[in-house]
Amino acid sequence: MHDSIASLEERYRASSPRSRAAFERACAVMPGGAKGAYFHPPYPLTMARGEGCALYDVDGRRFVDFANHHTAQILGHRHPAVLAAIQEQLERGIALGAPVGVETELAEEMCRRVASVEKLRFCNSGTEATLHAVRLARGFSGRPKIAKFEGGYHGSHDAVEVSVSPPLDRAGPETAPHAVPNAGGMSPHAAEEAVILPYDDEAAVERLITQHRHELACVIFDPKAGILPQRPAFVQAVREITRTNEVLLIVDEIVGFRVGTGGLQESYDITPDLTTFGKIIGGGFPVGAFGGRADIMGLLDTTRGSTGFFQSGTFSAHPVAMAAGLATLRHLTPEAFARLNGLGERLCARLNDLFARRQTPVQAVGLGSLFSIHCASGRLATYRDLARADSAMAHRLFLALLEHGYFLSHGLVMNALSLAMDETHVDGLVEAIDRALASS
Ligand SMILES: Cc1ncc(COP(=O)(O)O)c(C=O)c1O
Numbered sequence: 001m002h003d004s005i006a007s008l009e010e011r012y013r014a015s016s017p018r019s020r021a022a023f024e025r026a027c028a029v030m031p032g033g034a035k036g037a038y039f040h041p042p043y044p045l046t047m048a049r050g051e052g053c054a055l056y057d058v059d060g061r062r063f064v065d066f067a068n069h070h071t072a073q074i075l076g077h078r079h080p081a082v083l084a085a086i087q088e089q090l091e092r093g094i095a096l097g098a099p100v101g102v103e104t105e106l107a108e109e110m111c112r113r114v115a116s117v118e119k120l121r122f123c124n125s126g127t128e129a130t131l132h133a134v135r136l137a138r139g140f141s142g143r144p145k146i147a148k149f150e151g152g153y154h155g156s157h158d159a160v161e162v163s164v165s166p167p168l169d170r171a172g173p174e175t176a177p178h179a180v181p182n183a184g185g186m187s188p189h190a191a192e193e194a195v196i197l198p199y200d201d202e203a204a205v206e207r208l209i210t211q212h213r214h215e216l217a218c219v220i221f222d223p224k225a226g227i228l229p230q231r232p233a234f235v236q237a238v239r240e241i242t243r244t245n246e247v248l249l250i251v252d253e254i255v256g257f258r259v260g261t262g263g264l265q266e267s268y269d270i271t272p273d274l275t276t277f278g279k280i281i282g283g284g285f286p287v288g289a290f291g292g293r294a295d296i297m298g299l300l301d302t303t304r305g306s307t308g309f310f311q312s313g314t315f316s317a318h319p320v321a322m323a324a325g326l327a328t329l330r331h332l333t334p335e336a337f338a339r340l341n342g343l344g345e346r347l348c349a350r351l352n353d354l355f356a357r358r359q360t361p362v363q364a365v366g367l368g369s370l371f372s373i374h375c376a377s378g379r380l381a382t383y384r385d386l387a388r389a390d391s392a393m394a395h396r397l398f399l400a401l402l403e404h405g406y407f408l409s410h411g412l413v414m415n416a417l418s419l420a421m422d423e424t425h426v427d428g429l430v431e432a433i434d435r436a437l438a439s440s
Helices: 005-015 017-027 080-092 102-113 126-141 188-192 202-212 232-244 263-267 294-300 319-331 334-358 391-403 423-439
Strands: 047-051 054-057 062-065 119-123 145-149 194-197 216-221 248-252 274-278 288-292 363-367 370-374
Touching: 005 017, 005 391, 062 423, 080 319, 102 119, 102 288, 102 319, 119 126, 119 294, 126 145, 126 216, 126 248, 126 274, 126 288, 126 294, 145 202, 188 194, 194 202, 202 216, 202 232, 216 232, 232 248, 248 263, 288 294, 334 363, 334 370, 334 423, 370 391, 391 423
Parallel strands: 145 194, 145 216, 216 248, 248 274
Antiparallel strands: 047 054, 054 062, 119 288, 274 288, 363 370
16 A cells, blocks of 8 residues: 555545534544544444445445444444334334243344353343442352453453553563553552453463452453454363362353354353443444343342342333344344355465465454454464554555545444445455555
């Protein structure tokens, strides 16, 4: 790529005057104009609408959407079955202050799909799901600390916002990472109560968990590590080490549940004690869920009197989100997953052929319908490996792809395909990346 960031951003500004005006207006009333994840220089596009696999911005341009709302839109935009389910629920009322039944149907569907989940509860986001799962693990075990992996993201509450993206000069030794708070204003106890584990290193994980076993309530673990899928032997070792040390294992399937009917845990053949969900199970609406062993989840059953535990929320199990999620899961048959994941494999294989042919230090890393494009060469398995990535190059490629009509997540990590796509969209993205690398 030869185009400078300055020239790409200049062309970006020229082609998106309405987005620019929308952003300036937003900045007057919202800090930074948009939530942090949406911002990228010079300003984010404002979208007017989505249809199938396409997004249309307020300047009238069309993009093929490979971001799919932070991976949550697995059927694509405005899927007719989801729209019908929402409409049907809306006609019965939006929120009725009582169970409506559809939440039970969705819970049954999820328990049927995920063998380790005997009981579950709904909440409003992935963040809430991990908050309640960690709290339950602490209460059940009577122990104060949690272990998490360096670079692992599990939402934005204090317990898990530790060592998510620590600066390397504060991160400590690779095999015994320091606990570094990720945001200002966090309780100092969050870092004190976190044990940080390195990915891809069974020996270090075993040593750290054994050392802290009497104070550890749980390990929270995303086996695809953002999108750096971990070796099956490593994932299974994490399960064995936690089991041997009698430490609960929470598997974070908030994104991973889109890889197959039984989620990541089925594909890695592990049985966690608790699991957290979000994203696709709400069909595009705010949602979260956590579930697992009946003896642990039973702490939330207060029908025979107080257990000392509690989980609630005005909008938890919101009927419209439940209806949209149920309609979505009903479309996610084994055949649908096979088609979608086949597209993901085709995309990564073709991209990596392209990068090899062009001898460009870029690689596609994927799992099922999820993929990241990392501007880095060599094996990538840990948070620290990713520190080598060239973020300026990722920004240039991101802007160049917008010019070619492709919308990916900024930074090019955590992209996802949808069932509204076929081979033409996948091959189109490969060609667009080829052109972007050649011309710019
Ligand atoms: C693995 C993982 N866990 C948890 C979360 C938090 O979910 P939410 O954004 O719904 O709070 C995310 C969000 O991207 C995630 O990727």
